[in-house]
Amino acid sequence: MKHRQISQLSKESSQNSGPLDRRSGPCVCILGGSSEDRPSLPTSSQGSQGDSLFQRLLWHLREKWKLLGLFEINSEHEHYELLCMIKAGLRDAIQVSVDHLSRQPLKEEDYASVMTQPHEGFELTTMAGPVFAHFRRFLGLEEKDYQNSLSSSHCFLQFISNSKSKANFFLTNDKRFFLKTQEKWEIQFLLSKLALYIHHLHEYPHSLLVKFLGIHSIKVAREKKKYFIIMQSIFYPDNRITxxxxxxxxxxxxxxxxxxxxxxxxxxxxxxxxxxxxxxxxxxxxxxxxxxxxxxxxxxxxxxxxxxxxxxxxxxxxxxxQPNKNIMSRIAKSVHGAWGEASSVPSDRLSRYVKKSTISSLRRSKAYNLAAHNCRLLPDVLxxxxxxxxxxxxxxxxxxxxxxxxxxxxxxxxxxxxxxxxxxxxxxxxxxxxxxxxxxxxxxxxx
Missing domain, CATH: 3.30.810.10 (2-Layer Sandwich)
Known part of the structure; x- marks a missing residue:
């Protein structure tokens, strides 16, 4: 495991960064749509000797951009091997924060932390790891849950949208977390503003800004380095969204x-x-x-x-x-949301927990005025x-x-x-x- 400072990132050659490689392989739609929802291969492309390679490539490119939705990244998918490496790398990277959980206040050097872990055939780098571990705990997200979701044996999903963005979007199988590829300059910008971002979320813990949970890069042997961020999915759970x-x-x-x-x-x-x-x-x-x-x-x-x-x-x-449904749970979630304390309290102990802990919370709220920080009564949802x-x-x-x-x-x-x-x-x-x-x-x- 290698550690170095983030300032060294800017010294790396820009040739080490680039978009994800596109290997050939089919996408499998998992949304249950009929074949009418997906383009079929035209007869003229099925081995017609008159078609040139260039024409076939143009057709495949055009048809790929017609695809919208979620696609399972199975063993035939172009990004399958890469995401298997990312899963293994993230499992070990998050294990470091599991094994060395710190409740100490963040230090300036934590924002400059860079940890590189070598694996067979690739290296995965974690940037500002202690900061994001602290932030995940602030959000009430358990490290083991985060690790299990990102390194699950179940297939990742690829989200292909109608956005103009050139980035690739991957979704964990439970749809809780997004992985999005970024350009190197975007990563550098986010790292340069990370302290301000964390401060804003502490000041306004019910902020609507997307929650960034990790910044990483992966270097596969004989390939360009790829950068990606991990963030919470805003549309979660999505099973009833219309x-x-x-x-x-x-x-x-x-x-x-x-x-x-x-x-x-x-x-x-x-x-x-x-x-x-x-x-x-x-x-x-x-x-x-x-x-x-x-x-x-x-x-x-x-x-x-x-x-x-x-x-x-x-x-x-x-x-x-029903506005008053689960009111005790909602109070606990809202009051303690800024400190990430109440998310794992069993329901049979919740009433006692709220009565006991809210007293100390209200004392703290003299310094941390909930209204001044625009806190609201959160719903009792995921x-x-x-x-x-x-x-x-x-x-x-x-x-x-x-x-x-x-x-x-x-x-x-x-x-x-x-x-x-x-x-x-x-x-x-x-x-x-x-x-x-x-x-x-x-x-x-x-x-």
Whole structure:
């Protein structure tokens, strides 16, 4: 096991980073859709001697981009071997934090920590490992649960979306955690802002910002180094979700052609698709607007733009509409959410736990005022920080993809788009305008 400082990362050759290699292999759709949902190989491509190799390659490329949804990464999948290595590497990396669990306050050197573990045929590097172990504990996430999910013997899933992103998205089999490939500069940016990100989440523990849980890279023999992050899935659990939206608060290029209602393929809709819809939150509307202001102010101060507000709809069952249901559990989750203490308390001890521990918590809250930190009464669900219940619907809400810095290139892009779309509402605007516009969208579309 090798340790070095993060500053050394910037000295590595940029030739060591690159996108995931694309080996050939079929994707197997696991959504239960019929063959009509997936393109079939045309007769002209099934060995016709008149077809050139170039034509076949073009056809396969075109058809691949038609695929949307979740696909099982089985032994024939192009990324199967790579993800087997990632599983093994993550299992050992997380075991280090299991074996050396520290409850000491974070130190400056923890943010610069780099741990490289050699394996047969590859090396996996963990960056700022102590920071993320501390943060996972802050969220109430048990290290063993995290390890078991990421290193499960069950297949990972690949999510292919209608996004313009060149990144690859992988999902653990239980759909709790996303692995997303990143460019080296994106990793460096996140690491440079990690202390600010952690501070913001401590200040506002019910923040809607996506929860980053780990930063890693993998170097396979004779291949380029690949960087990836691990984050919580905002749309978890997803088994009853009916609609998904990616919102940027603008209109240009913000329409996705909806699929037929009986289609089993997952698609994420955009701003223009949302017209005519509202997010009905009732008494939680003010909290939502306030938290959006807090989170977008943080992102504005990072000088970033082009992030998205993810929104998903789920119809509430009758028993889920009872506001006082599991109230003791909800109080414990909400009061202790900032310290990650109550997530594993057995239900038969919960009432006694809440009565006993809330006294000390309220004493602490004199210094940590819950209202000042915009805390709310969390629902008693698996993904409480990104779940808001309205009168009729449950909403899964979170902010993602805040890596785009408003630099010279983006300023030029703004000028160019201003000429192309005079008076139009497009994504590339300065961070102050971007933040206020997204908050305005939330105010307009919530009741």
């Amino acid at each position: 609609e998904r939206y990616d919102i940027k608060g603008c209109r240009v290029s913000r329409w996705t052609e909806p699929l037929p209602e009986d289609s089993h393929i997952i698609t994420v809709l955009k701003d223009l698709n949302f017209e005519g819809h509202t997010i009905s939150l009732g008494s939680q509307r003010n909290w939502f607007i306030k938290q959006m202001e807090l989170d977008t102010t943080f992102l504005r101060n990072l000088n970033v733009l082009d992030y998205s507000l993810l929104v998903a709809f789920q119809k509430l069952h009758l028993d889920e509409k 993904n409480a920080l990104h779940t808001l219940d309205g009168p009729e619907h449950r909403y899964f809400i979170g902010i993602i993809d805040f890596f785009t810095v408003y630099n010279l290139r983006k300023r030029i892009e703004f000028l160019w788009k201003s000429l192309l779309h005079p008076g139009g509402s497009f994504s590339t605007v300065n961070p102050t305008r971007y933040a206020s516009r997204l908050c305005q969208w939330v105010e307009t579309h919530t009741v």
